[in-house]
Amino acid sequence: MVRALRGDRPEITPVWFMRQAGRSLPEYRALRATGTMLDACLSPELASEITMQPVRRHGVDAAVFFSDIIVPLHLVGVEVEIAAGRGPVFRNPVRTAGEIAALVR
Known part of the structure; x- marks a missing residue:
């Protein structure tokens, strides 16, 4: 290669x-x-x-x-599952800069 x-x-x-x-x-x-x-x-x-x-x-x-692209999100605490036939499903979607900041503490 x-x-x-x-x-x-x-x-x-x-x-x-x-x-x-x-x-x-x-x-x-x-x-x-x-x-x-x-x-x-x-x-x-x-x-x-x-x-x-x-x-x-x-x-x-x-x-x-x-692996899967959502693994890092899961590892920082985002509750996500990969639903068969649907894809990633987030229990509580992260929508704001404050919610992102809370994940990385």
Whole structure:
């Protein structure tokens, strides 16, 4: 990948593909059926397993670590869940600068 980015022509052409939350992998769907998206993101074992699934299945030589964009919000105290078929749902949406300031104390 680095050689190709530098403009070289490596013997094997690197390919980047995004597997939109693993929806195409039956092993991902089976694992995700056991808990919530946040459970999967916050468990090193689950996140590692989900990250490695496409590597094993497709024989690629790299992966981007599995997570979700809302994890940092959850970690600073925003009560959020990822509802199936809907996306992020916030119990108490943060709407003002004061509410943001209260989170980072």
